[in-house]
């Protein structure tokens with residue numbers, strides 16, 4: 001009688017069964033990890049991220065209606081310690097105010113946000129470049145040692161009018177600055 005040869009191993013036993021629960025958890029985690037940058041890229045408002053970001057968050061759709069970026073609060077404000085705070089809105093395709101005025105040599109605290117796309121504020125002749133995103137307040141500490149005029153230019157492609165998105169920064173001698181009226185400080189086009 002011919003003996004049937006026994007298989008050396010049981011094939012079914014060495015195959016790893018698919019662990020559906022682990023796979024599902026892995027795929028869900030992967031999906032969530034991909035969603036976070038996607039919400040940032042497409043600028044989707046996520047209340048949890050807004051909460052985590054704290055005071056740097058600002059609603060891009062109500063900038064002109066309430067909060068620190070309302071029209072009469074934009075421009076340059078003198079602080080008691082001699083520094084100035086400059087508040088600016090970047091929007092397609094201009095910076096508001098269109099002409100920023102600061103005293104030479106004084107520390108300048110820039111607070112800027114965007115009403116729409118991503119912009120980048122640069123000052124011609126200086127190394128400063130400030131990235132501006134909707135929903136977030138970008139801050140920068142600047143200082144312009146000498147009086148003079150700078151062209152401020154958007155360096156981030158932000159749409160059809162990007163190449164026309166430019167305005168002015170006037171640096172006036174430090175002793176002249178306190179004599180200016182607040183509306184002149186806020187917008188040098190009013191001088």
Ligand code: CUA
Pocket residue numbers: 091092093118119120154155156157158159162163165
């Ligand atoms: Cu704004 Cu380019």
